[in-house]
Amino acid sequence: QVQLVESGGGLVQAGGSLRLSCAASGRTLNNYAVGWFRQAPGKEREFVAAILLSTSITAYADSVKGRFTISRDNAKNSVVLQMDSVKPEDTALYYCAARGYGRSTQVNDYPYWGRGTQVTVSS
Numbered sequence: 001q002v003q004l005v006e007s008g009g010g011l012v013q014a015g016g017s018l019r020l021s022c023a024a025s026g027r028t029l030n031n032y033a034v035g036w037f038r039q040a041p042g043k044e045r046e047f048v049a050a051i052l053l054s055t056s057i058t059a060y061a062d063s064v065k066g067r068f069t070i071s072r073d074n075a076k077n078s079v080v081l082q083m084d085s086v087k088p089e090d091t092a093l094y095y096c097a098a099r100g101y102g103r104s105t106q107v108n109d110y111p112y113w114g115r116g117t118q119v120t121v122s123s
Helices: none
Strands: 003-007 010-013 018-025 033-039 046-052 057-060 068-073 078-083 092-099 117-122
Touching: 003 092, 018 033, 018 092, 018 117, 033 068, 033 078, 046 068, 046 078, 057 068, 078 092
Parallel strands: 010 117
Antiparallel strands: 003 018, 018 078, 033 046, 033 092, 046 057, 068 078, 092 117
């Protein structure tokens, strides 16, 4: 079993930056894929970014490409989402998720989920 805990959310002005962290316990993430997803009120949960930790190959949603960066922190067994040039439409509850093999952009492909961290971007 993998337990995931997100942190780093908060209130930020448009154009600013936030750094989200997803800390894992119960198992090291070396061979896992970790994804970040977000859900705004009244909307479905959507893919943001993912990384395959064995190769560091990444994938991004078009809406965040060039602004967000996903990376791993081996020492802390965690994955970081660096959010730059944020926009009001980035406001959402951000979740990290993990799966045992292969990157995926699909919510249903990830069996392990954290409880989320709120990101609010003011205009």
